[in-house]
Amino acid sequence: MCCKSKFPRIGGKLWGSEMDSPEGATARSEQKFRKFLKSLVRKQPQDLLLVIGTGVSAAVAPGIPALCSWRSCIEAVLGAAEQLEVLHPGDVAEFRKKVIKERDLLVVAHDLIRKMSPRTGDAKPNFFQDCLMEVFDNLEQHIQNPVVLQSILRLMDRGTMVLTTNYDNLLEIFGQQQGKPMDSLDLKDKDKVLQWARGHVKYGVLHIHGLYTDPCGMVLDPSGYKDVTQDPEVMEVLQNLYRTKSFLFLGCGETLRDQIFQALFLYTVKNKVDLEHYMLVLKENEDHFFKLQADMLLHGIKVVSYGDCFQQFPEYVQDLTAQICKQRSPDADRVDSTTLLGTSCVDCAKRKLGENSTDSPKRIKQSDNDIPTLE
Template sequence: MRAAEQERETQRQQAEAVDNLRDILKKRNLAICVGSGVTLYSIKAADRPRLTWTGLVHNGFDYLERELPNFYQQQEKAFERARKLLDDDTATPGDLIDAASKLKSFFQSHPVKLADWLSLQFKELHRYVASPAVLESLKSLHRNGALLMTTNYDGLMEKYCGLSPLDSSDKDKLMEFNRRHCDGVFHPHGYWKNPKHIVLDAIDYYKVQHDDGVQETLRNIFTGRTILFVGCGGGLADPNFGELLKWLGEKEKNIGSSHYILLRKGELNPVPQLPLKHVRCEDYDAIGPWLEDLLDQSERSEGTSE
């Protein structure tokens, strides 16, 4: 009997949370922060390993080994130490960022190669989409007033929603975005076409934490809207996300209780440093329909993008 009462109470709280999010969307005060889970779910299964956090950094080392074999041989011991960190199940987020720092330092010697590597990973990523349901739902939500932001480097949301990327490379655009004078997808960690502004290592974190344009934009979103985090689980698989929210939690200690995170059934909150409200769906296949449920029937997406 007690278990049944708890289940009814859980269902009531979930229904109230969805109703609240619907009202927030209608008032055009909803922001959706998309994490790596959305990209990983959307693309073909065979391509997912290279786009996890550790997979992406591994891929960068593989690229340097393939494209600059002499340079790789000169740095082989440092390469292998970093790769071992990526494969260590006991590695901390700091360890993984250290590995990424090694990769970034190597690319700094060959900036053209960094741009080429990022292009190889992300330019044609939309061609690998196999499950566009979540992207289509985000498109519908944006069309009905939701602001979109992502911790990812890729441009899948831009492709599906017909939007432009916004990052720290264009301070004027960010200012217009903050004033709601222009639209786009905000990338606090950078967008692949602007390699100099990609947040990849500890030095980059320091820069983004002291970047007035990024800080102001994040502060405006966190204090002026309700954020729904989607596809942002994974713990150590996405240390960038955890570090960003840790910093935000320290900067804005009293704002977390007004924001939400969408979790799969049984999934734990990956960012306990923020007291986010939990809403749940069954699994990744259910994320698209769950998001669509925030819309009125007449507003829901039709078909898929080519």
């Protein structure tokens, strides 16, 4: 039976025995025949930029409630703050009321960070980081369902860029286990951000809110990154990504309302309706889904349903990735049409092109068949 929860909440045991049940098998079978938007699956991987939200972490490590949603994260932080005695009991009670009543949980999280920080404009040092380290302890031991991470790495192998609003580094941990030279980036490191934005950090993951292990602390307000948002070089190269790449939002619920994401990509990018981005969402309510679909088109975002229950999310991402990775790069096609060697030997193809054409490209990319993949 499909879960009837509002994305990205996960209730009970969604994976284990339930996914192995006849109902789970039926869901998987139905998922295999789902149609994909051709405008999406025909994208070259290097033309995509993945935006990873809490839904990805929730699917990968369902045993850590703090990864399931902003609400769960705030509740877990409050529990840790109470245990560590770094927040007055009265403040803990007040914030718990806000978690129940407030609609904008990002504002609540921001207020919580400020409460645990010095009474200055500087967000560091703070106890918020200590609480996150408590709730995210030993993340590598909690990776139960790496299907989505495998799919993301497969796309990264082919040039897809990745940024995340998450504090955790589950993707980097898993990637390192697979032998990938993963790199966690922070917006405060200008040189590294510029390298990443220009495509020079292949396995880099940009954490726009920071990383829980970062001693500088994390922020949810653009004022915390005022040096970044006021730097024209950084802002131009980041906004250019939003104009030239197709952003694919995975497991994102509140990302477009996120102040930092808005400051980096939305506020100053004009003619957004002319862009083509994509967002995978849970279709729990048809009226809400189709209204969201219409609203997001005004931002140049095509909203796509991966199913009506969260269990379908990992397999949908896996199948979607397989479809995208089937696409042949234009460079590979050019090699095939110019030589009789096809894609069996890229080095030989390069030499052949050099012998037969004075206009041969200086750089030839490997085709999909030449790049190792995670199955």
